[in-house]
Amino acid sequence: MARAATTQRKALNTALAWLIGFLIFFPILWTILTSFKTEAQAIASPPIFLNFDWTLENYSVVQERSDYMRFLWNSIILAGGSTILGTMIAIPAAWSMAFVPSKRTKDILLWMLSTKMLPAVGVLYPIYLLFIQLGLLDSRAGLVIVLMLINLPIIVWMLYTYFREIPGEILEAARMDGATLKEEILYVLTPMAIPGIASTLLLNFILAWNEAFWTLNLTAVDAAPLTAFIASYSSPEGLFFAKLSAASTMAIAPILILGWFSQKQLVRGLTFGAVK
Amino acid sequence: MATQHSRSAARLMMAPAVILLLGWMLVPLTMTLFFSFKKYLPLRGDSVANGLEWVGFANYARFLSSSSFWPSVQATLIIVGGVLVITIVFGILLAILLDQPMWGQGVVRIMVIAPFFVMPTVSALVWKNMFMDPTNGILAHLWKAFGAEPVQWLSQASLPSLILIVSWQWLPFATLILLTAIQSLDSEQLEAAEMDGAPVLKRFWFIILPHLSRAITIVILIQTIFLLAIFAEIFVTTGGAFGTKTLSYLIFQRVLESQNVGLGSAGGVYAIILANILAVLLMRVVGKNLDA
Numbered sequence: 001m002a003r004a005a006t007t008q009r010k011a012l013n014t015a016l017a018w019l020i021g022f023l024i025f026f027p028i029l030w031t032i033l034t035s036f037k038t039e040a041q042a043i044a045s046p047p048i049f050l051n052f053d054w055t056l057e058n059y060s061v062v063q064e065r066s067d068y069m070r071f072l073w074n075s076i077i078l079a080g081g082s083t084i085l086g087t088m089i090a091i092p093a094a095w096s097m098a099f100v101p102s103k104r105t106k107d108i109l110l111w112m113l114s115t116k117m118l119p120a121v122g123v124l125y126p127i128y129l130l131f132i133q134l135g136l137l138d139s140r141a142g143l144v145i146v147l148m149l150i151n152l153p154i155i156v157w158m159l160y161t162y163f164r165e166i167p168g169e170i171l172e173a174a175r176m177d178g179a180t181l182k183e184e185i186l187y188v189l190t191p192m193a194i195p196g197i198a199s200t201l202l203l204n205f206i207l208a209w210n211e212a213f214w215t216l217n218l219t220a221v222d223a224a225p226l227t228a229f230i231a232s233y234s235s236p237e238g239l240f241f242a243k244l245s246a247a248s249t250m251a252i253a254p255i256l257i258l259g260w261f262s263q264k265q266l267v268r269g270l271t272f273g274a275v276k
Numbered sequence: 277m278a279t280q281h282s283r284s285a286a287r288l289m290m291a292p293a294v295i296l297l298l299g300w301m302l303v304p305l306t307m308t309l310f311f312s313f314k315k316y317l318p319l320r321g322d323s324v325a326n327g328l329e330w331v332g333f334a335n336y337a338r339f340l341s342s343s344s345f346w347p348s349v350q351a352t353l354i355i356v357g358g359v360l361v362i363t364i365v366f367g368i369l370l371a372i373l374l375d376q377p378m379w380g381q382g383v384v385r386i387m388v389i390a391p392f393f394v395m396p397t398v399s400a401l402v403w404k405n406m407f408m409d410p411t412n413g414i415l416a417h418l419w420k421a422f423g424a425e426p427v428q429w430l431s432q433a434s435l436p437s438l439i440l441i442v443s444w445q446w447l448p449f450a451t452l453i454l455l456t457a458i459q460s461l462d463s464e465q466l467e468a469a470e471m472d473g474a475p476v477l478k479r480f481w482f483i484i485l486p487h488l489s490r491a492i493t494i495v496i497l498i499q500t501i502f503l504l505a506i507f508a509e510i511f512v513t514t515g516g517a518f519g520t521k522t523l524s525y526l527i528f529q530r531v532l533e534s535q536n537v538g539l540g541s542a543g544g545v546y547a548i549i550l551a552n553i554l555a556v557l558l559m560r561v562v563g564k565n566l567d568a
Contacts, residue, residue, distance in 0.1 A: 006377075009376075010376075010377050010378055010379070013373065013376040013377065013378040014378040014379045014380065016373060017373050017374060017376075017378050017381075017384045018380065018384060020370065020373070020384075020388070021383070021384040021385075021387035021388050022387065024387060024388050024390070024391060024444070024447065024448075025387035025388075025390055025391075027391070027399070027402055027403065027406075027407065027444070028390055028391065028394065030406060030414065031398075031402050031406065034406065043412040045412075045417060045420075046417055046421070047414060047417055089292050089293050089296065090293060092289030092290070092292070092293075093289060093290045093292070093293035093294070095286075095289060096285070096286030096287070096289045096290045097286075097290065099286075100282050100283055100285075100286035102283070102286075106563065108290070108294065110559050110562070110563055112293070112294075112297055113555075113558075113559065113562065114552075114555050114559065115297050115300065115301045116501075117501050117551050117552070117554070117555040117558070118301060118305070118548060118551065119504065119505055119524060119544070119547040119548055119550075119551045120505060120507075121505065121507070121524040121525075121527045121528050121531075121544060121547060122305075122308055122527070122541075122544030122545065122547045122548045122551075123304035123305060123307075123308055123544065124527075124528065124531055124532065124540075124544075125307075125308070125311065125531045125532075125537050125540065125541065125544075126303070126304035126305075126307035126308055126311070127304055128532075129307070129324075130303070130304075130307075149296060149297070149300040152293060152296065152297060153297065156293055181282070181285055206393060209395065210393070210394075210395040210396065212395060212396045212397050212507065212508035213505070213507045213508070216397075216507075216508060216511065217532070226395065227395055227396070227397045227508065228397075230395065230397040230398050230401060231397045231401075231508070231511070231512055233401060234397075234401060234404075234512040240405075241405060241406060241412065244401060244402075244405060244406070245402075245406070248398045248401065248402055251395060251398055252393065252394050252395060252398055255393050255395070256390060256393050256394075258393075259389070259390075259392070259393035260386055260389075260390075263385070263386070263389055263452070266389075266392075266452060267452055267453050267456045270449065270453070270498065271453060271494050271498065
């Protein structure tokens, strides 16, 4: 009797959860489906769900019209470059805070986090001006630096919370055996922290990939990543739903796949270790 | 015991990160503060090299007295408040649902989290065109199917539409964090309450909600910081028209579109002060956890 009741309840939960999950996911699903339709089918009334003539035409048109590959390459360089650079700067900092804490460690960590809260729009013009002066406007190098700086506090924090879980005795033992500081970090700490470092890299790659304030305001042509590529579709010309969908699908597909792998680390990274 | 040697090495290794962030914070901040006291209209030939005219607090006063200031504060509060209420209420309900035993939980989780990974420009454009377009959008088809007149979403109901788009992006974040918090709840406590005959609502109110309070605080603070800065969603949907000009969008327009840097910088200083008040609150919550 009780068993039947729980099975029934489980079935009810399942149905409800799948329905809500489907509704939340629907805009993404609909975008992916529309990207394979012709423009006429994309605006058909009533909408066609699955039984249309699948075509890859939109993808080739989008690539030809706006050179998708160049934007993709810029996104990879900006997100990858800023993440790797940031991690290289953050590992030593997180190491010293986790294993040689001083009275001020907590204050420094909190202060780093507070720089993340500086409203970007408040410093837009100074950065814009500095970029012009330094010849960095619309350059990949400039954007890599800005994206690295805005994510550096998160990278330091994430690494710090992961490093703190590694027992300090192991590092001390290495030190006793005569390992130098460099060896200690490179050969003892890093291998143990690989899972933590990997999830830090992943989350910050995603954040940098989706960043849409600095990438829209500081790029024009040469350094423009996929966020700018999509924004160029905001003024429609004729029939364009299917092409917009193809462009959107291409912009989000890589990160959706990466994101699904990182969902376990997401909470911790985004709450600065406050919720685990 | 950390030795003297490792202490100084530690300071050295922290230096690059600290110096970079210090520069990233202080240099632009000082410039914004400097510009905010100056008349600075680059299009009329003002430039730093020629020297800028000192105008005292005139920019600050003008920013507050401009006719777009209070509407922008109102729009900001409505958007931030609306998104917070929607994401937290539905986030709690969804988190409780996802915590129940069910088939295919992993797949549902993936579907629910997905919008968080969609870049802001894509989600804004997809919603604007494929869903909210008054002739070809899905919502227009849905309205017509029920014999109703399709709504001009982004002009007639601009704020609710924007709240819907932004909530869709942030609901996964709230759900994920609240779900993680719920999963850390001691299930024995709930079972004991159930055996004592506490009804569902009471169990929710007296056990689940208090347990979630810290996670809810964190969601509110982190989301507020990000929501105050939403940009791409407005940039590609309404461009600040139809009453969707938030405080940060207003500053953006003053600085880059009308090129009144002094005025925009004064607005920027207001925004920075506001963000800092919120930041202090968040620091308290996060900082407390650091000691534990």
